[in-house]
Amino acid sequence: MKAFTYERAGSPAEAAAIVGRTQGARFIAGGTNLLDLMKLQIETPTHLVDVNHLGLDRIEATPEGGLRIGALVRNTDLAADKRVRKDYALLSRALVAGASGQLRNKATTAGNLLQRTRCPYFYDTNQPCNKRKPGSGCAAIGGINRSMAVIGASDACIATHPSDMAIAMRALDAVVETVRADGATRAIPIAEFHTLPGDTPNVENTLAAGELITAVTLPKPIGGTHIYHKVRDRASYAFALVSVGAILQKDGSGRVAFGGVAHKPWRVEAAEAALAQGAKAATALAFAGAKPTEQNKFKLVLAERTLAAAIAEARA
Amino acid sequence: MHGPGEFELSRRGILVGGAASVAMTAAPPIAEAQEAASAGAGAPVLARVTLKVNGKPHTLELDTRTTLLDALREHLQFTGTKKGCDHGQCGACTVIVDGRRINSCLSLAVMHEGDSVTTIEGLGTAEKLHPMQAAFVKHDGYQCGYCTPGQICSAVAVLDEIRAGIPSHVTGDVAGKPAMSAEEIRERMSGNICRCGAYSNIVEAISEVAARRKA
Ligand SMILES: Cc1cc2nc3c(=O)[nH]c(=O)nc-3n(C[C@H](O)[C@H](O)[C@H](O)COP(=O)(O)OP(=O)(O)OC[C@H]3O[C@@H](n4cnc5c(N)ncnc54)[C@H](O)[C@@H]3O)c2cc1C
Ligand code: SF4
Numbered sequence: 230m231k232a233f234t235y236e237r238a239g240s241p242a243e244a245a246a247i248v249g250r251t252q253g254a255r256f257i258a259g260g261t262n263l264l265d266l267m268k269l270q271i272e273t274p275t276h277l278v279d280v281n282h283l284g285l286d287r288i289e290a291t292p293e294g295g296l297r298i299g300a301l302v303r304n305t306d307l308a309a310d311k312r313v314r315k316d317y318a319l320l321s322r323a324l325v326a327g328a329s330g331q332l333r334n335k336a337t338t339a340g341n342l343l344q345r346t347r348c349p350y351f352y353d354t355n356q357p358c359n360k361r362k363p364g365s366g367c368a369a370i371g372g373i374n375r376s377m378a379v380i381g382a383s384d385a386c387i388a389t390h391p392s393d394m395a396i397a398m399r400a401l402d403a404v405v406e407t408v409r410a411d412g413a414t415r416a417i418p419i420a421e422f423h424t425l426p427g428d429t430p431n432v433e434n435t436l437a438a439g440e441l442i443t444a445v446t447l448p449k450p451i452g453g454t455h456i457y458h459k460v461r462d463r464a465s466y467a468f469a470l471v472s473v474g475a476i477l478q479k480d481g482s483g484r485v486a487f488g489g490v491a492h493k494p495w496r497v498e499a500a501e502a503a504l505a506q507g508a509k510a511a512t513a514l515a516f517a518g519a520k521p522t523e524q525n526k527f528k529l530v531l532a533e534r535t536l537a538a539a540i541a542e543a544r545a
Numbered sequence: 546m547h548g549p550g551e552f553e554l555s556r557r558g559i560l561v562g563g564a565a566s567v568a569m570t571a572a573p574p575i576a577e578a579q580e581a582a583s584a585g586a587g588a589p590v591l592a593r594v595t596l597k598v599n600g601k602p603h604t605l606e607l608d609t610r611t612t613l614l615d616a617l618r619e620h621l622q623f624t625g626t627k628k629g630c631d632h633g634q635c636g637a638c639t640v641i642v643d644g645r646r647i648n649s650c651l652s653l654a655v656m657h658e659g660d661s662v663t664t665i666e667g668l669g670t671a672e673k674l675h676p677m678q679a680a681f682v683k684h685d686g687y688q689c690g691y692c693t694p695g696q697i698c699s700a701v702a703v704l705d706e707i708r709a710g711i712p713s714h715v716t717g718d719v720a721g722k723p724a725m726s727a728e729e730i731r732e733r734m735s736g737n738i739c740r741c742g743a744y745s746n747i748v749e750a751i752s753e754v755a756a757r758r759k760a
Contacts, residue, residue: 230610235655261651264612265579265632275586277609279656305645309711321719325712329736331699332633334645335652422724465714465735 230267234388235501237279241443242412244278249410249439256280256441258301259335261328271354271361288312293352293521294449297406300442302338305330307338311320312456316450319474322457323397337441342405343434346388346492347468348377359385360430370522376470379528381491381519385523386430390423390493393459396474399494400486404446410439415444422507423493433492453478454543458487458535471531477543481505487515487532508537592655598623599667607654613647614638616654617664625665625694626646629738636737639695639702640664646702648736668701676757677701680750688741696737700751703733709757725755 238244248254253275257263266272285299288310296312307313308324328336350356350368357366369377369387377387403419423434435444453476461467472488483504486496500514512533521529595604598609598621606622614631617623617640624648629637633651640649641663649662669675674682677697687693708730712719715732723729731744732753739747 232587233590233609234590235653257656260653261633261648264653268631277653283658305706305711307720309709311720314712318719321712322714325714325716325719326641329633329636330703330706330733331636331639331646331648331736332651335647412652446724465732525553543694 230264231270231273231275232277233277235277235279237282239283239391240514241283241285241408241441244280244283245279245408245410245439246476247276247413247439248441251276254278254331254439258337258340259303259332260340261336264339266345268351269354280441292444297339297468298445298447301337302442304328304333304336304338304341308333316395317401317447318399318455319457319476320394320397322455323393323459323472326457326459326469326472327393334499338394338445341392342398342442342445344392345433348388349373351388356426360426361385362389363429363431367430371401371450373524374522375524376468376489377522377525378491379525380495380516381493382520383426383428383430383433385428386426388490388492390431390433390491391467391468391489391521391544392494393472393488395419395423395456396472396486396488396494397457398445399496400474400476400484404448405442405480406444406446407436407440407442409417409437414443419445419494420496426446426492451476451484456539456542458539460531471528471535472530473535473539474534475539475543477504477540483543484519485515485536490516490528490532508533508540512536548749557715594655594658596621596654597659597661599663603607605654608655609655611654612650612651613640613654613657613662614649615641617649617662623664623666626698627691627694629692629695634738635692635695636694636699637695639699639737641698641702644702644705646699663698669699675701676754677750680754681747684746684750684753685743686747686750687739687743692737692739696734696739696747697699699731699734699737700747700754703730703751704755706733725753730755 243325255274257279271521285301287299291297291298304324308321314321314371323407334365351358353360356368360366367386398419405417405422456475459469459472469489475485477483484501488493497515500511501512503510516529591606592609593606595602603621617626627637628641629635629651633648638648638650639646642660643679669678677700707723707725708723713732715728716723727748730748
């Protein structure tokens with residue numbers, strides 16, 4: 230780990246201002262992703278701003294009938310919240326499908342959204358990686374790429390976003406609230422939050438330098454059957470090969486977002502219109518234009534079967 | 546009881562000598578670090594932190610990079626907590642902070658100012674074992690024993706989590722109350738890896754304590 234100075238910010242706006250004006254500064258929340266990467270010198274901040282004591286750890290009802298989830302709410306507390314378990318069960322299920330009990334006790338709502346890819350070459354500092362070192366190349370494209378993206382990737386990067394929680398947030402139409410370094414606040418719909426790799430895979434979201442996430446809000450509940458199916462190499466404690474987050478209504482309509490397949494949670498609203506016709510029709514539309522590799526083309530079959538299982542479960 | 550006994554010291558000596566990673570992550574002596582701190586950018590930075598470990602406060606001057614795990618093992622000689630992967634993947638470093646289990650390797654000591662930490666040394670003593678420790682002994686819930694302190698700290702917290710109604714991946718209805726079942730225990734213990742594969746005995750030990758506390 231490289232040496233760094235450390236401070237606790239006094240308020241969200243102050244935290245944003247410090248990180249905005251200090252070269253090499255970063256926020257630290259649960260630390261479960263940032264410290265992992267700092268130990269490997271993939272991340273090398275020179276100043277850490279601790280945002281754990283800013284009162285951003287509450288879950289509140291919104292006037293619109295939804296929920297406002299503080300950026301620092303722990304994954305365990307969010308999954309266990311009575312309102313979330315009852316009205317947004319997809320979110321609870323996605324959270325408990327991720328990481329371990331110990332990690333979820335530390336991991337935060339904002340940190341989870343911002344966790345970085347698990348591409349093995351991103352983690353291997355001996356290998357070229359455009360995400361870690363822009364312009365160095367991509368070792369995954371000609372390498373072991375079974376776990377990589379099948380859609381929305383580029384010639385520069387084929388990494389996936391590893392978060393389970395983000396898949397649920399995408400299906401639930403969450404909105405990310407922030408405060409910027411100049412003190413201005415804004416609300417970013419989750420659909421516009423994560424980005425595709427394009428020529429700049431080092432950029433993963435639409436946050437500006439020093440922009441702090443203060444909360445994630447959920448619109449009022451939409452009912453339906455909430456399902457999160459995660460398919461992985463072991464029964465527990467592994468990242469998704471493919472995951473399906475679905476909210477299915479009695480009339481056959483619904484919403485679906487896929488994980489483990491792209492650089493961001495993959496949701497195609499046009500494909501949802503075909504849900505009533507079954508998994509085959511919906512996945513064909515959701516993955517139109519997919520460019521899998523020889524090693525990961527199984528993900529397309531897996532996505533369809535996982536969605537079929539979700540639809541069958543909702544009907545049962 | 547909590548001081549660095551001879552046995553602990555000699556075991557540590559072997560570890561430091563034998564494993565480069567352990568030697569490298571140990572923070573430099575404070576005097577040396579302080580000199581370097583004035584040497585400019587990139588030099589180590591020191592910070593003072595007070596941790597309450599197993600009921601007793603300890604004030605330390607640490608390199609900001611020091612993890613809670615290294616603070617416990619290298620600075621306070623609570624060597625019961627183990628370093629396995631040092632990346633949150635194995636669970637050997639599990640301790641209970643303010644009532645919740647966490648991976649002490651993925652947390653900075655300076656971020657725990659004023660926190661109460663319970664390590665395996667704080668759960669029970671050799672003379673008076675914690676019920677979970679006794680159950681692990683009775684059921685042979687280990688072979689080499691390296692992952693055991695983490696397994697036991699985790700297990701104690703798992704039972705509290707089930708009782709508090711926190712759902713898990715195998716909870717059928719997340720809106721309902723999770724069951725105190727072997728299936729729930731297995732899923733919730735998945736963050737603690739045992740390379741000897743003592744899993745079935747570990748589940749039996751935890752299940753026995755769970756049943757006793759339920760009655
Ligand atoms: C062994 C292991 C297994 C895992 N398995 C899974 C899994 O199966 N599924 C899954 O989804 N995840 C998994 N994870 C990842 C885990 O969910 C993340 O590490 C965690 O959610 C990150 O949250 P944090 O609060 O610890 O973030 P931190 O590490 O504190 O921060 C992450 C990033 O977010 C930034 N940041 C933090 N808070 C804010 C804020 N408020 N505003 C702006 N920026 C901010 C930080 O600067 C940093 O860049 C796993 C992790 C480990 C170590
Ligand atoms: S896929 Fe992306 S993250 Fe992985 S090596 Fe290529 S550029 Fe890096």
